[in-house]
Amino acid sequence: MNNVEQTLLADSHIDDAILSKTLNSMMGRQVNFADLYFQSSQHESWMLEDGIVKEGSYNMERGVGVRAISGEKTGFAYSDDISPLALQQAADAAKGIADSGNGTQVQAFKRQSPIKIYQTVEPLGSLTQEQKIDLLHQVETHARQVDSRVSQVIVSLSGVHEKILVAASDGSYGTDIRPLVRLNCSVLVEENGKRERASAGGGARTDYSYFFESECNATGQEKARYLTYAEEAVRQALVNLVAVDAPAGTFPIVLGAGWPGVLLHEAVGHGLEGDFNRKGSSAFSGKIGQQVASTLCTIVDDGTMENRRGSVNIDDEGTPGQYNVLIEKGILKGYMQDKHNAELMGVKPTGNGRRESYAHLPMPRMTNTYMLAGESSPEDIIKSVKKGIYAPNFAGGQVDITSGKFVFTSSEAYLIENGEITTPIKGATLIGSGPEAMKKVSMVGNDLKLDAGVGVCGKDGQSVPVGVGQPTLKIDEMTIGGTQ
């Protein structure tokens, strides 16, 4: 028995026999699939502002979700009490969707041990409380040292330690321990009565030691991550302090490498989730095998990247994380699937069945979504633009998967004039249509980069951590919502 089984089952007097019996009790009806999802998580966060540690909090969650599927119908119930009685009550409620009859047999559990994409570390205890406080202060001190125009610094640190166990009627049985850490620095800079705020940070599925490892900062120096976050926040805020109003209209757009991959998440990613395509409600429905992007675009969703924020050893249905090619050289190859939608569409699940917690139903969700590197140098891409926009940083985005319209909002952007990056411009929203924008990708850089580990994706009220990435790329035409 592993540690997760001990915490989630044995401590609550639940064993394999009870799991099988519960699943069996649901399958006695016209239910073709049922699963049990046990979860226990601890989350902490610390916040420094005005030079003092103002807030600290610790949150606990523990419960079980029970699902029964009969064709397209799903019954779902959950309990914050993990006990044989609560489990049976939830199962009785969930199976109510199906008429009585003969269901499928429950398969024997197949315990699987997939390759570990992240290690079973415990983030919350990886630093002492004193060390956590000290880290917050060091980030603040560094941000203030970088530039005297920094008038305020807010630093936050958070860690999650989550254990999950899935047991399903198809024999799936898996456990996972999911660490997740995040550090963020937000600054306010002030000059001549003008103020701008910016923030930067990062995170990963590991422990707090991640922030002390070194990486290259904006000027190519090797520095500990927590220092580069402070520098990056100050740099972005100072750029915006001198930014002029953005133009309004349609221009060629060059998107920087890394976090601007939020473009792919919105313009393509959501539209390729299995549920929307099973229902035919996505702008990409029924287009497998068709050209949906320029031939320069190969886009993948990859749950197997080491220690990445969006990675999963197993997804929340017990399917191991996978490397899935969504679009290859512009041709649509496949959708992201959970078990329910895969079954209804006659394909295999792809390791994208994710849920916010035991109290939420799993859905097809992205993991780490990115575009593979192309051949152009980022310099050549900029040089190719006579008049346009260069946008290396974004605040976030949104999509209407049915019409395909998507937006994302720049947090750092510049004009490109005669092949050179010139004046910084204020944050503005860019809007396009997913399938059209991807066909207008005319150059793809050789500098693929993933984001720093900050992405949160919301769908139907459920939030899950995700990653995005891309090389520098050029879209021949997008609408930018400035004021000039």
Next chain:
Amino acid sequence: MSEAKKFSDPLIEQLDQVKARVAQVLELAKSLGADGAEVAMSRQQGLSVGTRLGEVENVEFTNDGALGITVYQQGRKGSASTADLSEKALVQAVEAAVNIAKYTSVDDCSGLADKALLAMQPINLDLYHPKELSTEQAIDIAKECEQSALDSDSRITNSDGASLDCFSGFKVYGNSNGQLVGYPSSRHSLSCMVIAGSDDEMQRDYAYDVNRDFTLLNSGISIGKKAAREAISRLNPQKIATQKVPVLFRADIANTLWGHFIAAISGGNLYRKSSFLLDAIGKEVFPDFLTIQERPHIKKALASSAFDSEGVLTQDRDIIIDGVLQTYLLTSYSARKLGLTSTAHAGGIHNWLVKDENSHAKGDVNADFDTMLKTLGTGLLVTELMGQGVNVVNGDYSRGAAGFWVENGELAYPVSEITIAGNLTQMFKGIIAVGSDIDKHGSIRTGSILIDEMQVAGH
């Protein structure tokens, strides 16, 4: 609801038990060395059903509970929360909060709300109207709603389904200043989203209603028809040219503008100097015909509450009189940072009523949607906004939009894939009129808003 039923309601019985539990948790915090503590505990149960294309899709039984505790120890603060309400977990949460307060810093502004401001005997706002529905009854209601959308027009080709959600629960709040209060509430909603068109030209839209009292919900048939009408009206949109035009925000979209105003006058952004409305009290922020009132005690209303999340008594307040800002929105903490008194806004606002005194003064209560379109004349009607392009620090505004081009007061054609941009300071001053077509779905009751000029980016 009869008195007899009230006494047999298990949820109400639970509320009293939870009050006792909260009192115990406060005692425990004290015994562990906290010199101040506050505890909030909630419980919610409900049923959600979803149907799609006439078939059941989801049946979900909701049953959530959570406890949050904040302790203070000589000016230091620590918090913890748990969704596991076992005795063991509650003790663990209190211990964790007390432990954290050993490491946080002394902060003169932190602490419980001032005792004199607390709601010790909160009034009943009639927010609890539970509805007993069988799963089958709930499914029938959702099915009827979706079917009316599917049947209403042959251009409705697909559906994202209809759903009915019925929740009831309670909140209990207590603190070491002797306050221990709680109330039950309910919330029911019915919504429908359908798709018009096919292949490369699909548009979706939705309609919904939400109410504390199930019997006051709009009929499923009317919600379904509205969803179908909205989706069809969006078919074959055009992109318009980049230009400066007057913009009318439809009432259900207009509340987003008040949302940005709320952020700008919230204490947290003000003491961080992160608002475009610093030092704006007593200044004209809107045109002189505009008035905003806060009315926290409207019976059955969605954003009614007798006290805020720190237990502070809510009261009627003028936010804007004749365009002039009367108050900030303060929690105990932000009030102390600014040298002011809490305005009972921990956790948000409580029912805002936005009024255009021009139309009131003239006895013109007919600034309905059609009249607003005529006042707009030729310009853009916005019915959907996308993205988060609003900078509260400087008021810069840039969002994706969809809606309709309006010519001489008449809808001409649907518009999509455009952005609208401006600066909130000027947009607020540039309000020409607020309609009487009040949207009552949310916490802000506003009509449509006409702004003199914004930059549209299109082709």
